[in-house]
Amino acid sequence: MRKFVESYDHLEVGMEATGHYWLSLYTFLLDKKMKIYVLNPIQTDGWRKGTEIRKRKTDIIDSVLIADLIRYGNFLETTLASEDILSLRNLSRFRNYLTQSSSDLKRKAISVLDQVFPEYETIFSNIFGKTSKEILLHFSSASDFEGITSNQLSEALEQFRMKRFAESKIQKLSSLAKQSFGIKYALDSFTIQLKMIIEQLNFIESQIDHLESEIESILGRINSPIVTIPGIGPINAAIILGEIGDINRFSTPAKLVAYAGLDATVSQSGDYISTSNKMSKRGSPHLRTAIFNAAFIASNTDPVFKAYYLKKRAEGKHHFVALNATARKMCNTIHAVLIHNKNYELKN
Structure with a gap:
């Protein structure tokens, strides 16, 4: 140069x-x-x-x-965000990647389990709870439960957190295993997969916990009033702050709505004006999803947001159309709280 x-x-x-x-x-x-x-x-x-x-x-x-x-x-x-805000964006996006990876692994685990022990899920309300995952690390097929010995059970229980609960579940699984129609052909290849999937899940979940702890630490330093808005917890706050960056970039709430892709598209030509315009979905998909999630929670827990949502429904709007309108209201609230740096207050 x-x-x-x-x-x-x-x-x-x-x-x-x-x-x-x-x-x-x-x-x-x-x-x-x-x-x-x-x-x-x-x-x-x-x-x-x-x-x-x-x-x-x-x-x-x-x-x-x-x-x-x-x-x-x-x-x-x-505008380039501050270091803390940029860290929130990086960590929240990586957390999103990990949660998607976790969901993929769970779907794969269910697929394998449906083949080797389809009756397993009837014993647990959540097959990915701590006790269930501990059990699957030791016994991965109907054959394992059917042929379990008292010594094997005792050795396994030593490594479980909730021993009595786990023992009760294993006994029920053992009874089911005797009548299971799970496959036995190439069984080892399936059980190896299942154990490795559970191990990966445990590792990813520990990483997510670590990320969430770091996110909350950064939010504590920032001390943003955004967490006072209904529906916005630490994770949603991190995503929204990280994606918005400097709120002063948006001189009006409408510009923030557009940045989140929550604004309606415009279609007009001559005398024709479209009356069924769709959401633009431009801008940050991470921000849009977080605001939608916050709006959904607020529409069920906060009197103001709930009344606004119900008003749109009473006007004949579809659930998602009403929720989209509530999300735009959420954008306006976020803009006001961040611009004025004041806590959200419920207006009577």
């Missing part, structure tokens, strides 16, 4: 916040004291559609488009 400019003083750099690639370059250029504009890819895509007639997309063309947008366009710069 020194070949083209003598100093960086008057140099401005634009980049898209795409994936994870931009952050390393951003921190490097920031260390050089350079002026940097971080743009949302949606903005550059909109600029492309307004300036490009032909459908062309290469790295060189994208670079020129970004440069032109900075020179001539009316763009909104993406």
Whole structure:
């Protein structure tokens, strides 16, 4: 770069916040004291559609488009979040990945268990509870329970937390195993899978616990009033704060609603105006899901949100349409609480 400019003083750099690639370059250029504009890819895509007639997309063309947008366009710069907020976003997104992995493993475990001991689930209300998982680590098929000896039972119980509860369940499973129609063909291959799945589940769940502890520690340092809003616990708070970043980026609640993708699409041409517009679903899907979850909880527990939800239902709105309206109200509340940095108060 020194070949083209003598100093960086008057140099401005634009980049898209795409994936994870931009952050390393951003921190490097920031260390050089350079002026940097971080743009949302949606903005550059909109600029492309307004300036490009032909459908062309290469790295060189994208670079020129970004440069032109900075020179001539009316763009909104993406603000880099504080270190704690960025940590919340990273940790909450990774927690989401782990919970999805846990769900995948549970589905696989159920699939295997349905083949080797389909009657097993009738004994437990939750087959992934602590005692059930402890049992499955020792006895993974109907044959294991059917042929269990008193010595094997005693040795296994020594490693269980709730010994009497586990012994009662194992005895019931042993009776069921004698009449089970679980497969016996290639049984070892299935039991190995099941044990490994349970081991992975235990490991992932311990990681999730560790992440949640770290998230709560960061939230304690931030001391945000967002946790006073109904339906927003530590996990939802971490996701929402991490995805929003600096609330001052959103001058109005409507802009936060749009960023969460909770706004309605607009379809109009001449005298035609669509009356059945769908949710745009632009912006952050993590933020949208967290706000939806918060709105659902609040619509059942908080008088104000519940009354608003029921009002929409009384107007003939479908459950999800009413919930979407409640989620937009949740956005407005979040914006007000964060902008004014004041706790949520229930209005009589």
